[in-house]
Amino acid sequence: MDLTALTLSAGVVALAEMGDKTQLLSLMLAARYPRQALAIIAGIFVATIANHACAALLGHWLTTMVSPDVMRWILGLSFLGIGLWLLVPDHIDDVAGSKAVDRVFQVFLLTTGLFFLAEMGDKTQIATIALGARYDDVISVTMGTTLGMMLANAPAVWIGQKFTKRVPIKWVHVVAAITFIAIGLATLIWA
Structure with missing residues (x-):
């Protein structure tokens, strides 16, 4: 285990995550599903490990298969889609008979x-x-970057959960939707 790789990776990613779209996504998910904080944190953890463990290979493949302009359009439209999706009422917690x-x-x-x-x-x-x-120790890097993501995003889930108890959920959805739509438009307009 390379402790330098682990600690540097954790610190770099935790700092890079501050105010990032995935931290906003953490807040949005916590606001949308306030009783599911542990499921959200577990999802963040699994997604981060999967994404960061595959980052080098996937990044290489995407850059050889998709141009930066195409990737920008994919990301921009995805953010617009998430923003619009936030405006649609969700009934996941209201499904009758659902366990x-x-x-x-x-x-x-x-x-x-x-x-x-x-x-x-x-x-x-x-x-x-x-x-x-x-660093040669990819496991230490993956563990460190995952730790950094969790340090930045797990508190965002707890804050989002507390926030929705004080602010109407409809307003939280509208603000989150506007933010994601703005990010999507900015991604499409400014390369």
Whole structure:
């Protein structure tokens, strides 16, 4: 275990995550599913490990298969889609007869998928690729970058959960939707 690689990776990613779109996604998911904090955190963890462990290979493959302009359009339209999706009322917690375990699993899968996609081409994924190239111990780098993501995003889930108790959920959804739509438009307009 390379402690330098682990601690540097954790610090770099934790700092890079501050105010990042995935931290906003953590807040949004916590606001949308306030009783599912553990499922959200577990989804963030699984998505981060999967994404960061594959970052170097996937990053290389994407750059050989998809131009930066195409990737920008994919990301920009994805953010617009998430923003519009936030405006649609969700009934995952209102499904009659649905078991609590099913809801937890649904939120876990949703979080895992969204986080994995949100990390594509993100600065923390690029940092993971660079750290993987710098240090031979890919496991230490992956553990460190995952720790950094958790340090930045787990508190965002807890804050988002507390925030929704004081602010109407409809307003939280509208603000989050506007933010994601703005990020999507900025991604499409400014390269």
